[in-house]
Amino acid sequence: MENKVTKETILRISGVNPRKCMRCGKCSGTCPSYDEMEYHPHQFVYMVENGEIEPLLKSKSIYKCLSCFACVERCPRDVEPAKLVEAIRLAVIRQQGENHLKPETIPEVLNADLPQQAIVSAFRKYSK
């Protein structure tokens, strides 16, 4: 599993065409986790397009993304940055070969106020 994650892999997993981006920055303008992130949504798009995958794979930013899809919703060019974040995350998980979130750990972290959608989203994010 030592395969290098390439730009092509990310594009294939995400189905995103970063060339559609016109660099308006609305994704980052709308992102609720912006300040938590080292790389911001628009940078994900730009860096993937430039093939700078390695720093993204190492960045904690991919776990800071809430998968709220605000960037996807509001992007005027239909670029869908969150899908790139997700694809990078998946690439990391595939390399590690292990889940960040295991079903048995869920009851501990479960909070009655947590929306169902968030649990599903978390599963999608942190497990294979």
Added chain:
Amino acid sequence: MQVNNSEFKPKIVAFCCNWCSYAGADLAGTNRLNYPADVKIIRVPCSCRVNPMFILRAFQRGADGVILCGCHPGDCHYTTGNYYTRRRMTLLFSMLDYLGIEKERTRVEWVSAAEGAKFAATMNDFVETVTKLGENKRLEDLRCKEK
């Protein structure tokens, strides 16, 4: 191009609308894009001028394939002509197919005045397809009792 039967040269009639496809064919020429000499073009003002009778007549007189080229839907010089072409030819070709005549002998392709390369590529492909099918015997044979 692979030709199984090197003897056989198909006769291809191409109807091209004056505004897009004929200009596209001219552009193919200007750019020296080769396609077989078997293709002979007839200029019509619009693809909607092409009467099914012309196509059948071509087959009757020995054509092996007939292709019809017009502006892309929505780009018709006469606004709507090729939309009618689209319906007419879909139904006609479906009928020929229903009679058991190879549907590959008929084709409609939208070629704009800027698509010289597409015109040449289309003609190359069509000639190749028809060459593989061989001579158009079926239409004529349709009426002959089996021996």
Added chain:
Amino acid sequence: MQREMIERAKALLADGTVNRVIGWKAGEFDYDITPAVFTTAEELDAGFLYNDLCAANLSKYLIKESRKEGKILAFLKPCDTYSFSQLLKEHRIWRDHVYVIGVPCEGKVDVDTVKSKGITGICSMRCDGETVRVETLYGEESIKKDEAMADRCLNCKSKKHVVYDELMGEEGDVLDSHRFDMVEKLENMTPDERFAFWRGELSRCIRCNACRNVCPACTCEKCVFDNDASGIAQKAAVDSFEENMFHIIRAFHVAGRCTDCGECSRVCPQNIPLHLLNRKFIKDIDELYGEYQAGADPDTKPPLNTFTQEDAEPSVIYERGGNK
């Protein structure tokens, strides 16, 4: 029903509403019934017929008849009203010169179908409820009516009259027919099988033009095949393809206008199932451009004279399944 129709016709003649009546009368043989125009009560009494053998579609005759002086009474079967309505849509009939009485139809007995069941030497036929009694040179035979009807009646599309001034009998409904079954069967054959089928059928054509002459959609002042300027007028067939071209073009010309009355197949002396060509167009139109029944209403645009921007590309026929 026949009596009732004659009485009503006489009454309309008497009060001056109409001056002629178009209906049916016996031909050379009594199963061979032909359309006829009656002008007096006496003629009606002597010749007017309406029974299960009156198959002819009268609508086409009204093109000429409606252009004459005065009004004509026309008895139209459900089938005929579709053709009538389609002709109105094409401005071919002068509506105010025709008084239409819709008459019911229970399906017509077809002499060729009876013959195909092995009954020969037919002298006369008579319908007796669900049984057809056939008098032949060799004695009387009987056959179930279902077996004596042509395909067009077995797969009747509608018992409803779409146009009329008055109605006799009960109004029927549009039916769910299986009229496309045979077309579908052909579509599912291989091209070779289809070719063999059509070669078998079309090779019998003698180009008598009966199909064209009877067709209520073929109403051109001058047929394109008789038009010297068209470039395809035929004095004599140039080659064996000529007749195919005729049938394909004829079907194309009536596409979107053919009401599927089935007269072409009824009158074909060679029994070529010509209606299968028309039905193929109808089926394609229904599938590609939405259900369309020619003659069903006066307003919808004929499918070949309209379009949508989202119409299927002609390549759709390469993609459609079942006929690889």
Added chain:
Amino acid sequence: MQRIGVFICHCGTNIAATVDVKAVAEALKHEPGVVFSTDYPYMCSEAGQNIVKDAIRDYHLSGVVICSCSPRMHEATFRKAAAVAGLNPYMVEIANIREQCSWIHKDIPQATEKAITLGKAAIAKVHLNAPLYAGESPVVKRALVIGGGIAGIQTALDIADAGFPVDIVETKPTIGGKMTQLDKTFPTLDCAACILTPKMVDCAQNENIKIYSYSEVTDVKGFVGNFTVTIKRKARYVDETKCTGCGICTEKCPMKKVPNEFNLGMNNRSAVYIPFAQAVPKVATIDPEHCNMLKKGKCGLCAKVCTAGAIDYKQKDEFIEEQYGAIVVATGYNPINLDKFDEFAYSQSKDVITSLEFERLTNAAGPTSGTLLRPSDGKHPHTIVFVQCVGSRDTSGCGKEYCSKICCMYTAKHAMLTREKYPDTDVYVFYIDVRTPGKSFDEFYRRAVEQYGVHYIKGMVGKIVPQADGTLAVQASDLLDNKQLHINADLVVLAAAIEPDKSARPLATMLTASMDTNDFFTEAHPKLRPVESPTAGVFLSGTCQGPKDIPETVSQAGAAASKVIGLLCKDKLTCNPCVAHSDEWMCNGCSACEKVCPYGAITYEDKEFRMPDRTTAIRRVAIVNEAVCQGCGACTVACPSGAMDLKGFSNSQIMAEVDAICK
């Protein structure tokens, strides 16, 4: 039998290198009807043309076939040459043996054989050619301008100045359009009203201009030079000829709670109203939606106070029919609806406004008399955020794919003017790109930044949340600083994309003019014929053709006017003779051809015929208006009997070509 001459062009070596021209000339010499066949290096040269002309005279040619380059290249040249020699120009056919033969084939025998076949096809066609004569149609010397904004006004003034009568049809009670709502105009900052209202007055006073305000075009028939247009004059319940525009009725009207559309609903007007002080025509209009008299039959106050007796509650919509030689479309634009942009809280907060609303807020005739105040509480805003590209350059489906073009400049103007008048205000402009091509445009934008200290930030606003204290929390990205910004703004101004007016599409259908997917009218040629629509006689002026600013609109309006003048100067128009023609003896009158005609060129007539059997019959037959027909041929295929045929491309001609090619 025709006497045909065949002329093979070498085109230098362009043709002759791949096609054996001598062999072609020799082969075609033996075709039936060919009496002369020759070749020449450059047939299109003067010497070449003379060969053709001489041969026509010497050999009494009745038809000419030129085997040369594409007919799109030189068909007109050779037709002209034939005409000079006394041959009908439509007896010339071109066989394209360059673009479609010599240039694409390498094998000489093959190319030669193909050239011969193409020549034979052209000969076969010429055999069936008949002389064609271009018809003429008269020109009605009056123009119609649809839309009375700056584009329509300028076009009308220019046409009227040339001496032709022009009518302006405007749906609103006054002409002037969007420009009347603007405050200052970039880049010179002159006041819009100061430069526009004199032009409006000019229109009203010009003898050649007739203004149909509060009116709509409901039907267009006819063709270039001869349009018949139905105009609906909506009932304004005020007699235009009597009203003096004194405004007493508007003062006395008790129904004063009607949102004022001129100020974009930011204040109210009365039910009987004059849109603004400089309206042209300056007459009152009663809004039937809100007038108590018209709704409930109670009130009638305006009639009582009107000294001119102009109020007429019984007025009805009136339809008038007029003839025009040319039609100019100047239907203009509107800002898009912002309902799909929840993130900017436009519908939640009164203090999130569009740029056009901002214009009204800064205009002396606006709801705040020109003092910039927040719509919610009437206080001075101290922090203003401008958001550019709201709905422009948007492929997500919420907005428009195109750039609205004017937003960068008016936003710079707004920002600059704000800073000038209220230097204590912080002004932020969020941009994706600043696009300022145009004379003095970039200088203007730089002035806003350098001289007036407007904060231009490369980035986009992500969301705006109204706060309890009345401010607006703006969250945005600063891409250059790689930061997320949080600004508490008092006022947010959205540069909404502009879109063509909704009336454009139905109008395009009436005019049979084409439109692009965004509902902008299409030009006849995007570069070389930018102010003409592909439909002859229909011209385009202003933003109905694409986003543009005032200077561009005015220059296009002038260009459209000059095209119209060029058309109206002619007494007669020459028509394309290759048009459809119906053989009335064969026509069934079935209406199939009419249904497929994109130009409405086919009508029907009940005609009396003397039949061969000496009876008389009345038959419905198709008549083609040759001036309207463009010769596409759709009708010829719809016609089952073949009664409808196309001159120059007849059924038998095409069939003859098919036969010659397949032989």
